[in-house]
Amino acid sequence: MDDYPEDFLGPTGEDWRVPVSELSSRQDCLVKALQTENYAAVLIQNPVDLYYFTGTRQNASFYCSEDGDRRLYVRRSLSRAIHESGGDDAPHEVVPFPRSKEFSSNLPHIPALQFGAIPHQFGAWFSQLLGTDSDCTSLVHRLRETKSDWEILMMKEAAKVQSLMFDAVEQTGSEGITELELVAEAEKVSRELGFGGNVQMRRFPLQCDRGVIVAGRNGGIPSFFDSAVGGSGPHPQSSMGSGFQKIKRNEPVLVDLVHMHRGYVIDATRMFALGGLSSDWEEKLNHMKEISDAVVSSLGGGISCSDTWITGYKLAEEYGYGGNLMGIQPDQSKFLGHSVGLELDESPVVAHGFDRPLPLGGTMAIEPKLIYANGSIGLEDTWVRTEDGMEQLSTSGHADTVRCF
Known part of the structure; x- marks a missing residue:
């Protein structure tokens, strides 16, 4: 018997569980991958991957073998895990x-563990218990790179909410308002329409602000986070993103917003200003659009992510931006795009070392940005690679247009 028939519905009454057909397809792909890569079995324990394969992120371990044996062992909550898995x-x-x-003793095969996605002590305990040192982290990450039609639909739904978030920023912006006040308006929209409160990340320290709004010189302040834009943050313990900087006339205001619909990320950046920007800033934004177009074209044509990085970086150097692309030395980030899905920092990345193309069905946020001491400017959109090239998923206006308060 299902204990939660009406307790976990979306804002308009729709069932927000992952469809059983989707879970079944993902598990079938996992079984095929185990057979191909010669794994007898795996034990999935990372919460994001648990959600991906079983529809729940309860405290559990998912055992799946090459012969199709699939069991979810749940510590708590069993009743919720049953419901969220499809009853x-x-x-x-x-x-x-x-x-x-x-x-x-109950497991027919000794499984590989996700050593790259679970805490060391946790993994070591299970490694000793099961007598295994086999790692399946990369296998799971590769499986998740290609998104299904349903996953793309989730990201398109996220884009609708994100567009409303940008609208809220535009409607609220005024002289003297702080970055934090602006980002609060965007986050209010996101929360009301289903954002769960956490942006999931793979890379330690697993911390990211969902909304980053930086005005003027705050856009040139670096942070610990490996991205183009840092920002002061409100205080040293939260030392990235928006702070108490106030909006001033004719200064660039970079707005980088993430929304997650039923777990799925959409990531985009738009430029705003009070009273418009100088022709110099406008020219820089147009050049970033050219670099974005070049990256999109390269990825859509099946060129490797590392070669695509070289294409984008060389174009930036031709414009004289080598020292300001994605940060100011020594705090430059060396990428132009990052894959997204259930996590903000998935693979592959438009950067050195990723010598393979974005797969068909792969989704990526492409974000060329310039950073200066007096401000930052750039754009970002989320895309999916299809048979016909790259399709844009984020939908909030034209990325190369400055929106005025």
């Missing part, structure tokens, strides 16, 4: 997590 229609068995000795 009686779940494509996997949902059972209570047994005692440790029983758990290890």
Whole structure:
């Protein structure tokens, strides 16, 4: 019996669980990958990957073998895990997590673990219990790179909300308002329409602000976060993103907003200003649009991500931006795009070392930006690679147009 028939619905009453057909397809792909890569079994324990494969992120471990055995062992909450997995229609068995000795003896095969996606002490305990040192982190990450039609739909729904977030910024912006006051208006929209409160990331320290609005010289302040734009943040413990800088006339205001719909990221950046920007800033934005177009064309043509980085960087150097692209030395970031999905920092990345193309169905946020001591300027949109090239998923106006308060 389903204990939660009406408790986990979206704002208009729709069922926001991952469809069972989607879970079944993902698990089938996992089984095929295990067979191809010669893994007897895997144990999925990272919360994001648990959600991806089973539809739930309860405290659980998902065992899947090359012969199709699929079991979700749940510590808590079992009843929620059953419901979120699809109830009686779940494509996997949902059972209570047994005692440790029983758990290890119940598994037909010794599974690989996600050593690159779980804490060391946690992984070491299971490694000793199960007698395994095999790692399946990369295998899982690769499977998630190609998005299904349903996942793309989730990102398109996220884009609709994100567009409303940008509208809220435009409607609220005025002289003297702080960055934090502006970002609060965008976050209010996001929260009211279903954002869960956390932007998921793979890379330690697993911390990112969902909304970054930086005005004038605050756009030139670096931070610990590996991105073009840092920002002061409100205080040293939260030392990135928006702070108490006030909006001033004719200064660039960079607005980088993320929304997650049912877990799926949409990422975009738009430029704003009170009273417009100088022709010099406008020219820089147009040049960033040219670099974005070049990156999009390269990825859509199946060129490797590393070669695409070289294409974009060389174009920036031709315009004289080598020392300001994606940061100011020594705090420059060395990428022009990052894959997104259930996490903000998925693979591949438009950067050195990623010597393969964005796969068909891969989704990427492409974000050329320039950083100066007196401000930052650039654009960002989320794209998906299709058979016909790159399709833009983010929808909030023209990225190369400055929106005026």
